[in-house]
Amino acid sequence: MTETSFYDAVGGEETFRRLVHRFYEGVAEDPVLRPLYPESDLTGAEERLRGFLVQYWGGPKTYSEQRGHPRLRMRHMPFVIGEPERDAWLRHMRDAVDSLGLPEEQETRLWDYLVYAAHSLVNSPA
Ligand code: HEM
Helix, strand or coil: CCCCCCCCCCHHHHHHHHHHHHHHHHHCCCCCCCCCCCCCCCHHHHHHHHHHHHHCCCCHHHHHHCCCCCCCHHHHHHCCCHHHHHHHHHHHHHHHHHCCCHHHHHHHHHHHHHHHHHCCCCCCCC
């Protein structure tokens, strides 16, 4: 018997598509975050974050096939991420997580990870 991944339990690809799409709708309007994104079109960034989260939670490993090892801390070094950027990122992610309407246990597990990951990517002192 195989264990069901968190990815499958929360609804698979469709759930991560909704999550990350909603998140980037917020980023697109955000005066702190929008200038950080190098490309004028956020579609590529949306695909990369979605692919990463899908893989992290046990879905297809397309992200690493295309991008290699995530090395998230290293990949964020070109961007100044202090507390304002982290908090703005988490605010849009909170809105996106809420929009999914997941059962509480799943929501907490997803959210706790995102908070932990966002804190670990701060690379600029206050
Ligand atoms: C890429 C900002 C947190 C996952 C990026 C990019 C920016 C950025 C500007 C480049 C966009 C692009 O791919 O073209 C931030 C800020 C954060 C944050 C300000 C606040 C703390 C996170 C967290 C995760 C994450 C918590 C994972 C849970 C990714 C991934 C990429 C990325 C997977 C694409 C990496 C690649 O393959 O090149 N981020 N990020 N980020 N971010 Fe973040």
